[in-house]
Amino acid sequence: MIREHCGVFGAVGEGSVKLTYEGLKLLQHRGQESAGISWTKDGRVKLVKGLGLVGEAIDPERLEESEASIGHVRYSTTGSTTLEEAQPLGNDRISVSFNGTITNYFMHGDYPTDTEFILTFLEREMKGGKPLKESLKGFMDVADGAYSLLVLARDGTVLAVRDPRGFRPLVLGKINGAWVVSSEDSVIRQLGGQVIGSVHPGELVVIQRGGIKREQVFHMLGTTCAFEYIYFARSDSVIDGVSVYSARIKLGEILAERHPARADVVVPVPESSRPIALGFSRRSGIPLEEALVRTVYSKRSFIMPSNEKRNEVLKEKFGLVDVAVRDKRVVLVDDSIVRGNTMNRIVSSLRGAGAREIHVRIGSPMIRYPCYMGIDFPKRSDLLARSGDLRRIAEEIGADSVEYLTVEEMELAIGKRTICEACFTGDYPLRGKYDLSSLERVFSR
Ligand code: SF4
Structure with missing residues (x-):
């Protein structure tokens, strides 16, 4: 048997944090070591995470209402089972949740994990004056490997990206007027939402309260992981059709x-x-x-x-x-x-x-x-x-x-x-x- 890697869920709109919490519970099969949610409040990114299953790791009492949030369930492939390495990873300006492995992260410096590499890269680019979206495109340029990645900015924008090969699934949907993005479509349907479709391999989606903007950054042949079909994903999911x-x-x-x-x-x-x-x-x-x-x-x-x-x-x-x-x-x-x-x-x-x-x-x-x-x-x-x-x-x-x-x-x-x-x-x-x-x-x- 194989260890799964991770699951991600994000939501922008009314009831965002509750949706992300429920979404993570339904993605529990993808990772059981740790779970976390980050959301925006008063122009800052806030975060709760812990070890174990979603119900153990996240105390719902500590969550606040917000219109933008991202979350993560984790099984680590790089790094160990520690709270510091649980995701989302970030600070009061930005946080990231991702499913995959950045195959070449160790070639870009001495980072403890590939998630640290993503966060450090984005922050460095932004300090240099680049907007978040451009920084993320810069990241896509240098990163190799698998990433279905969500980034939450303090202004309440969620950016969703799928690597140019689309190794891991990522799906867009709407639930009661809120935009959601999930590792698997079955979760969106189970929460009573409507599935819009896959984030395409190499695509970047900017999700804001007013709507979404999609941009195809890379045009490569998608090669979704065969094991998503064979083992990882829930049987009631549909992956890339x-x-x-x-x-x-x-x-x-x-x-x-x-x-x-x-x-x-x-x-x-x-x-x-x-x-x-x-x-x-x-x-x-x-x-x-x-x-x-x-x-x-x-x-x-x-x-x-x-x-x-x-x-x-x-x-x-x-x-x-x-x-x-x-x-x-x-x-x-x-x-x-x-x-x-x-x-x-x-x-x-x-x-x-x-x-x-x-x-x-x-x-x-x-x-x-x-x-x-x-x-x-x-x-x-x-x-x-x-x-x-x-x-x-x-x-x-x-x-x-x-x-x-x-x-x-x-x-x-x-x-x-x-x-x-x-x-x-x-x-x-x-x-x-x-x-x-x-x-x-x-x-x-
Ligand atoms: S099919 Fe590819 S991505 Fe999936 S487990 Fe095998 S090597 Fe990894």
Whole structure:
């Protein structure tokens, strides 16, 4: 399983702060380490943030009414779990919230995180006399990597920017007359709003009480992260015109067609692989059994920074319905395998419950390379599929067989060929060329 990165939400108009608070709660799946909201009051930017889930991190009593706010839920990929590094990051003049990773931030100076780089860059440009919008365009010029970025200025303007490749989603909408911008459109709809559409890759949007102004700063081919469709985003989201739910069903259908297994039951690893398993079950005719039960109140295992803590959490993460798998041949469907420790533990508990055979089918290609665009994969040597050898992978996780989708099959399911596939292919759609070993030193845990 993969750690998500972050979610952002912003609103300009009546009830802004409440909307941002509610929006962040609905984006909680994208980050559970910290949360924060900043808003404007009397010409100053104010901020509340804390560690944990939105409900733990932000005391609603401390929020004030305002017509402009931005917020953030975080899972860190650079930096650690500390309050200082929680977002929004800023001061009484400006604050920033972003989802992604600035791949080349360390080449621009000695910044503790890429968020610090963004803030320092913008402040420096503005001190030099540039308006915020121009400073942000200057930032887009020098920054490489993934950023769906919100900036709140003390005059109550929110600026929303999506990097030229559009690695992470960002969507514009309106809720009760207020303009909103959210990592995912499902949140806007759930809050009773109307989705206007994606902020386009390379686009900058200035959002003010009186309306929005859109400017296409870069014209490049968008390459949204394939894993937004496979794993990160909520199933009820639509990203750049593609329904995440339909893509997941199709991943499962193609998996069943091209990588079948003789089995009695299909078992999904909850939560995100459920539609993939449903697609597999429908296409293969093998019945679906919800044999793994996610223990509702446990946190996502990869919130935990160390292996030891992670394994502790894995133990309590899934319950197992023994009768659903006893004496059965099981197709175990998951969306991805990173290190393999979750999968190994699940396979051994299925065996312990009496499953006769376990065939693992994965609704994505093999993850063989790290990500430098906002997703926290370990270094290459810790990736289970680094060798590309299926027999060895099956042995390592203790399964009778393991098969993955190919890159072409995944594209077919998502219905798009212009997506980022770098963690499968090693071909990074970044603007600059980098020495990958130095990126690995900077970004891998
Ligand atoms: S490398 Fe993989 S996880 Fe990272 S942005 Fe590309 S597809 Fe997404």
